[in-house]
Amino acid sequence: xxxxxxxxxxxxxxxxxxxxxxxxxxxxxxxxxxxxxxxxxxxxxxxxxxxxxxxxxxxxxxxxxxxxxxxxxxxxxxxxxxxxxxxxxxxxxxxxxxxxxxxxxxxxxxxxxxxxxxxxxxxxxxxxxxxxxxxxxxxxxxxxxxxxxxxxxxxxxxxxxxxxxxxxxxxxxxxxxxxxxxxxxxxxxxxxxxxxxxxxxxxxxxxxxxxxxxxxxxxxxxxxxxxxxxxxxxxxxxxxxxxxxxxxxxxxxxxxxxxxxxxxxxxxxxxxxxxxxxxxxxxxxxxxxxxxxxx
Amino acid sequence: xxxxxxxxxxxxxxxxxxxxxxxxxxxxxxxxxxxxxxxxxxxxxxxxxxxxxxxxxxxxxxxxxxxxxxxxxxxxxxxxxxxxxxxxxxxxxxxxxxxxxxxxxxxxxxxxx
Numbered sequence: 001x002x003x004x005x006x007x008x009x010x011x012x013x014x015x016x017x018x019x020x021x022x023x024x025x026x027x028x029x030x031x032x033x034x035x036x037x038x039x040x041x042x043x044x045x046x047x048x049x050x051x052x053x054x055x056x057x058x059x060x061x062x063x064x065x066x067x068x069x070x071x072x073x074x075x076x077x078x079x080x081x082x083x084x085x086x087x088x089x090x091x092x093x094x095x096x097x098x099x100x101x102x103x104x105x106x107x108x109x110x111x112x113x114x115x116x117x118x119x120x121x122x123x124x125x126x127x128x129x130x131x132x133x134x135x136x137x138x139x140x141x142x143x144x145x146x147x148x149x150x151x152x153x154x155x156x157x158x159x160x161x162x163x164x165x166x167x168x169x170x171x172x173x174x175x176x177x178x179x180x181x182x183x184x185x186x187x188x189x190x191x192x193x194x195x196x197x198x199x200x201x202x203x204x205x206x207x208x209x210x211x212x213x214x215x216x217x218x219x220x221x222x223x224x225x226x227x228x229x230x231x232x233x234x235x236x237x238x239x240x241x242x243x244x245x246x247x248x249x250x251x252x253x254x255x256x257x258x259x260x261x262x263x264x265x266x267x268x269x270x271x272x273x274x275x276x277x278x279x280x281x282x283x284x285x286x287x288x289x290x291x292x293x294x295x
Numbered sequence: 296x297x298x299x300x301x302x303x304x305x306x307x308x309x310x311x312x313x314x315x316x317x318x319x320x321x322x323x324x325x326x327x328x329x330x331x332x333x334x335x336x337x338x339x340x341x342x343x344x345x346x347x348x349x350x351x352x353x354x355x356x357x358x359x360x361x362x363x364x365x366x367x368x369x370x371x372x373x374x375x376x377x378x379x380x381x382x383x384x385x386x387x388x389x390x391x392x393x394x395x396x397x398x399x400x401x402x403x404x405x406x407x408x
Contacts, residue, residue, distance in 0.1 A: 081346025
């Protein structure tokens with residue numbers, strides 16, 4: 001089972017919700033931080049790091065310039081202007097490359113050979129207390145400073161997560177990047193359900209609408225968590241009613257919650273009504289994901 | 296003898312200079328050997344989500360251009376122009392193409408042509 005926690009607007013509470021869900025999840029759970037540009041899930045989960053691997057994307061490099069006959073096939077197939085051909089041999093702009101491998105494949109003389117561009121790192125760790133929660137893991141992607149593209153690293157993170165989930169039988173809870181462009185789309189692609197965390201303000205409503213449209217084609221059922229629900233207006237709830245989106249939870253604005261977030265204390269540790277709300281949310285999310293898996 | 300390309304808002308020598316390189320609509324070219332003016336359209340590059348400067352550099356290289364006059368060139372496009380052995384002169388943000396070319400040819404450090 002794979003659940004993605006996403007949003008239109010940033011700062012709505014995705015990471016806070018994702019951390020809490022993973023911690024109260026009743027089955028083995030792998031929390032995945034796919035917000036590789038600014039991973040912050042570990043601020044709540046405080047995992048004990050077990051492995052850290054470099055991630056790279058395959059890019060072309062000029063291996064045998066003397067073999068080039070100027071045919072230009074490499075430049076012609078490239079959709080991203082990462083390979084130019086106008087002289088004695090191709091000129092490669094590795095940072096523009098999306099890793100399709102087309103140029104290397106079409107060169108008739110083997111001028112271009114595979115090289116690598118470093119994307120960043122993937123960290124893996126155990127996020128639960130050894131005695132009480134041995135079955136909670138974290139996988140986090142961390143984009144290299146200077147790297148412009150997140151989706152290739154996000155895809156690597158999700159591949160690593162799928163492998164660990166297969167090995168352990170864990171469900172996956174993904175903390176997605178904010179927004180609705182390429183990074184968010186890459187993070188939610190395989191999800192069985194998408195939880196959108198929204199805030200009840202005009203910007204929150206507008207960006208929730210964008211997110212619903214962006215993720216509609218993905219096909220997974222969508223549920224909404226309204227965060228700081230008593231602070232704004234009721235237009236988000238009205239929008240959900242009108243579009244048939246289930247409101248999975250309404251989390252109130254409480255100073256103690258804000259203080260906990262500031263100290264990296266996950267919601268479930270607050271006990272009382274907050275813990276009850278998070279546990280109920282986890283049940284609702286699981287039901288939504290089961291619905292998604294049946295389609 | 297050189298082909299001098301100027302990023303332009305139109306297709307004629309009396310049209311205005313376009314200060315952009317990669318997303319200029321086109322380049323008006325003056326050939327010092329034949330003294331003739333011609334035009335290279337750059338529409339395809341304008342629409343690219345990335346690499347417009349690289350596409351423009353490639354287009355100029357294929358057209359045998361030796362010098363480009365424009366406003367400013369980004370770092371990747373500058374690399375591409377250098378690889379193509381095209382000399383780029385930045386700092387041309389306005390005025391007419393004809394004037395830009397005349398100024399370039401008259402400049403003492405270029406020795407006229």
